[in-house]
Amino acid sequence: MATTRLIQDAEASAEVKAVFDDIRKVRGTDFVNNFWRALANDPVALKATWEEIKQVMGPGTIDPMIKEMIYIAVSSANGCSYCIHSHTASARAKGMSGEQYSELLRVIGLAGKTNHMVNAMQVPVDPEFTV
């Protein structure tokens, strides 16, 4: 259960409807997921966040599927259940194979392990790593 209402299509203002329509068009599906419906209580944040996601997660020098995997990595470290679900679905939709997913999980797990050990030991940064 959300701490805020999930805006349904029938109650969407023109501003919200325009963003929902663009989400549908860009993704080629009628499905608008709950994140956008929750955010729609604030039409300004809804539009700004959607524009940012389109700009950041689209094609560039990193493959969009890889970007989804990076998103999963951050979301797993932060324990954001919803984000993990939605971006795992996106990574799969963009072609992430079962083997790639297994390798991603191993990297996330290993990073979690060494992050904790390094924090516990307070290892000083080697001068060799500085820019």
Next chain:
Amino acid sequence: MATTRLIQDAEASAEVKAVFDDIRKVRGTDFVNNFWRALANDPVALKATWEEIKQVMGPGTIDPMIKEMIYIAVSSANGCSYCIHSHTASARAKGMSGEQYSELLRVIGLAGKTNHMVNAMQVPVDPEFTV
């Protein structure tokens, strides 16, 4: 300053020396960074962690440079300063361009933003995302 000693070459046991030698050989450099020197207080953990890193971070269905970028993503979410420094250096050594790094930072930043907003709103997982 570390909370534990950093083991120098001159004081390394045979077990520790063997791992340091393998690190040097695999990486083609004489440099052994502080993480391994701190971990060397526990030769069993040193060997096990080095074997795990070699296995997990090596070639597979995800490119090793991309694995370093995923490592940076997890470490940034966890705020592990040392890990961020060492894996950013590794990603660069494996070919990460300035443009790829900029895109990585944008994805990490956006994930941090939506993770926090989703947590704050406690958005329920859409049934469409379930396996």
Next chain:
Amino acid sequence: MATTRLIQDAEASAEVKAVFDDIRKVRGTDFVNNFWRALANDPVALKATWEEIKQVMGPGTIDPMIKEMIYIAVSSANGCSYCIHSHTASARAKGMSGEQYSELLRVIGLAGKTNHMVNAMQVPVDPEFTV
């Protein structure tokens, strides 16, 4: 489901009952939420935490409604689902408007974003910021 029992009124010891009664009196409601029922397994911690909450969250130089919003901010960063729910309800009960809530979410989201980018870039603290 909790990892510990939720103490019901009928089974509460005199010590626990006294705290539950004070919660009811201070809040002007018969409702005692699950946090207190879980904590009631340890009557000493129950009493100490309730006294601390009364002291910290009450009136002072920061408005109690604002304190609830700060609590939501910390809880969102920590991903504490229960805490987010309970303190969002408290903030609303103390008068937080829909517009204030939207602005709060924007600040939390932006802080999450820049926290991640700053961590990733390991930006050094400007001398101008030191006390």
Next chain:
Amino acid sequence: MATTRLIQDAEASAEVKAVFDDIRKVRGTDFVNNFWRALANDPVALKATWEEIKQVMGPGTIDPMIKEMIYIAVSSANGCSYCIHSHTASARAKGMSGEQYSELLRVIGLAGKTNHMVNAMQVPVDPEFTV
């Protein structure tokens, strides 16, 4: 030490210089802090983040000083040292008194405490808290 270069005025492109100039104008000071100099390696992200900060942290239904305090709260939970320093300086510049700061620290500390206890006990959300 940063993992990326800090762009100095002399080497700033026209795009970067325009943002730096706006930062100076809006804040009424010649000082441009390191976050912007690090971010300036990516002029698109620099401009977008500065516009977002101006929009989100400016006046609205929450006082700008309070917004800085909320920012401190999120940054403390995330352990972002730079962010804590810069936003504590901003909160003070906007009028946060010593007493308000003390109260803020108490709320942050208490939230940290109960977040951890609630997580440990996995307290189920009361139906009374749902929207």
Next chain:
Amino acid sequence: MATTRLIQDAEASAEVKAVFDDIRKVRGTDFVNNFWRALANDPVALKATWEEIKQVMGPGTIDPMIKEMIYIAVSSANGCSYCIHSHTASARAKGMSGEQYSELLRVIGLAGKTNHMVNAMQVPVDPEFTV
């Protein structure tokens, strides 16, 4: 709901079955919990993680019950709901009393509180604490 399939006994490969059998033998129960069933999608990670858990969580200079309590502490800070449930059950199975659990929760809560306050105040490390 998991983001990956939970491998049931009937569909387990020989490699997976061997690990499940060892889990059952070592623990003296027919019950194989969901963590292992999710991890079983990657038989290499399954075996490596199980071997690591046996080695790390077994008897040594720290009592296995205490190790479970330390695991609960880390998992509570990270907000890993599943991990908190499974390791609280393990700690209880290894003899953790109700009083020990209450004391554990108090330490976790206090650490959460001072971690947040120390982060907020950016307290410099005393030279007396260095190795």
Next chain:
Amino acid sequence: MATTRLIQDAEASAEVKAVFDDIRKVRGTDFVNNFWRALANDPVALKATWEEIKQVMGPGTIDPMIKEMIYIAVSSANGCSYCIHSHTASARAKGMSGEQYSELLRVIGLAGKTNHMVNAMQVPVDPEFTV
């Protein structure tokens, strides 16, 4: 550098001096570490936190040295550098051996690893783990 002043003995109020004196007496040393000097800007929080630490970290059904190790575990997960330093020093002062420290680091590292993997896979809690 702290974001607040570190109160020195010469400037301590009577209230603050009384707490510093008690810290010295209980610990049998003249050394008052920076956490208390930073917190001393708020004499009420100083006294309350010191009383809580004495009560929570003292003898009980968990050994005080073990409590320090649990504190290290939470602080490592939260990345609180100061807390890791101070409580590692305390654990050593209370008798933590090098071998116990190595085992602690292994448990913290393993918990960090599985916390991240479990979060990434969103493993559902087994009904067997419920109270």
